[in-house]
């Protein structure tokens with residue numbers, strides 16, 4: 001009997017003991033940086049000359065790891081390995097598969113700060129963000145393990161005299177998992193174990209900015225007892241290896257999380273039937289966001305300011321859920337803007353390995369250049385209130401930046417920037433605020449700050465996003481508490497960490513017997 005699911009608590013770094021433990025983990029991991037990591041195909045390590053060199057975005061000279069790079073030949077081996085392993089893995093009983101997840105959760109929990117320290121170095125996460133990412137990875141392991149136990153006997157259907165009917169879930173086959181770098185542990189782990197616990201086998205291609213944490217997780221699952229071939233690990237180029245895996249006729253399921261551009265490309269390619277293909281490919285595609293914090297005139301403005309700051313600048317705005325738009329009622333617009341400016345100027349920016357840094361770097365040169373490009377657009381489209389400068393002399397640092405007076409249809413209010421930039425738009429009333437909030441092609445998260453119950457009810461009905469939050473920030477969904485996924489061009493709304501998620505990785509089967 002497993003215990004009831006509860007989410008993993010976050011670490012309180014104001015407690016000296018916790019702080020010291022985290023510092024010790026940072027030191028331990030720092031001493032380990034620069035190691036080599038291999039591909040894993042059918043349980044065998046494959047070392048390649050060509051490498052993905054993973055570096056610390058806060059200190060670009062620091063190499064986090066040298067990761068072997070797959071090509072189409074090794075990708076093909078990985079698919080064949082997964083197809084072969086599927087024959088036996090699909091027959092494992094669900095409870096034994098879930099057990100592996102529970103063991104993996106324990107392994108990660110015991111070495112929690114070590115994994116978080118890797119996130120600090122590999123993607124520049126401040127301590128709290130890294131700790132939350134690791135906690136979420138543990139949550140996915142614990143939650144999906146329990147969900148599988150609930151689903152293992154299927155769902156009840158009616159039977160009649162002389163006829164016994166059953167409705168059970170069966171695995172689909174070879175699953176290609178393509179995660180992003182931003183929730184580098186949690187999303188990578190969650191999207192990998194969901195197909196595994198449901199009886200599928202996996203070829204995982206991690207994001208090129210975060211292959212080391214993914215390699216570490218592969219080691220965890222091996223230690224937890226995952227048989228060889230069930231998870232194959234092929235870091236490589238999206239264009240070369242990603243396309244090859246997506247197109248492969250033996251690929252049955254694709255679980256992608258990332259940008260709209262790549263997600264829609266995968267969606268289209270997956271619909272193309274390849275010679276020898278025997279089933280339609282199922283696609284989970286969770287993509288970008290352009291998420292809004294709406295502030296009503298009847299609102300607690302302390303809550304509003306904090307919600308805007310946390311939503312916009314947590315992990316330097318590099319979350320699909322980041323609140324990059326603030327739509328504020330005209331009665332309180334000037335006051336909220338002024339207070340957000342003041343709070344923004346108090347935020348600390350620096351190397352994420354140091355304690356109490358609110359914002360670390362952005363992830364790479366491409367992101368740095370893109371965000372600064374948007375800041376220039378912002379200066380033309382709106383009014384720069386604070387921030388706006390970058391420094392890439394040692395790492396990719398950008399000031400938290402606030403723009404005011406944006407037209408809802410401006411590029412700044414329509415396109416995903418994925419950086420520490422928030423843009424304000426004034427609304428004449430609550431109806432208009434919700435219209436502006438809905439005026440994007442995305443529909444992932446949103447927040448409403450209001451003390452007016454009728455307005456909250458109106459938002460519940462009309463604010464068209466997959467994750468809607470009242471009187472708080474629009475980031476930080478917790479597995480099993482706030483299932484996560486978006487509407488519109490934000491994706492297929494799979495609701496990761498929710499009760500319907502695992503079923504997306506299985507085919508329901510009806511069995512009817514006469515007697």
Ligand SMILES: NC(=O)c1ccc[n+]([C@@H]2O[C@H](COP(=O)([O-])OP(=O)(O)OC[C@H]3O[C@@H](n4cnc5c(N)ncnc54)[C@H](O)[C@@H]3O)[C@@H](O)[C@H]2O)c1
Pocket residue numbers: 178179180181182183187205206207208236237238239241242243246257258259260261262263265266286287288289319320321416418444485486490491
């Ligand atoms: N909706 C969500 O749950 C969610 C969660 C996290 C991030 N995101 C989104 O992800 C984006 C940021 O992540 P990113 O920069 O890693 O996104 P990305 O789309 O650039 O990359 C995502 C993954 O796709 C791979 N890839 C690239 N080209 C490919 C191709 N042609 N075929 C197959 N795979 C390919 C990448 O290597 C990476 O592993 C943002 O848009 C963010 O909003 C969404």
Ligand SMILES: N[C@@H](CCC=O)C(=O)O
Pocket residue numbers: 182183318319320321474475476477478484
């Ligand atoms: N689930 C995360 C966001 C994932 C995308 O980056 C959140 O709720 O903030």
